[in-house]
Amino acid sequence: xxxxxxxxxxxxxxxxxxxxxxxxxxxxxxxxxxxxxxxxxxxxxxxxxxxxxxxxxxxxxxxxxxxxxxxxxxxxxxxxxxxx
Numbered sequence: 001x002x003x004x005x006x007x008x009x010x011x012x013x014x015x016x017x018x019x020x021x022x023x024x025x026x027x028x029x030x031x032x033x034x035x036x037x038x039x040x041x042x043x044x045x046x047x048x049x050x051x052x053x054x055x056x057x058x059x060x061x062x063x064x065x066x067x068x069x070x071x072x073x074x075x076x077x078x079x080x081x082x083x084x
Contacts, residue, residue: 017058026052033057041067 004021009029017037024041029052038061051071060080 028052031057036062038062 004024006021006024006029007027009026011029011031011034013033013035014031015035016031016039017035018039019036020040022040022042032053032055034054034057036057036059039059040063041059042063042065051068053073054077055073056076057074058078059082060078062079062082064079064082
């Protein structure tokens with residue numbers, strides 16, 4: 001999904017485990033309680049604006065290398081074993 005425009009997308013409680021969201025524009029997206037285990041949310045080669053709602057999301061094992069998390073709501077998110 002490199003470079004996909006997912007601004008304001010409602011992805012609450014979606015199973016996105018293992019998904020490649022590298023470079024996706026997720027500004028304002030709601031990923032509350034989403035399963036993002038082992039997903040790739042890295043910056044990649046394009047812009048990745050990650051000002052999203054991630055309340056209670058499972059980001060365990062996710063690749064967050066270079067991801068812009070300023071403004072993201074990570075309340076209760078599981079970041080165990082995530083790579084930054």
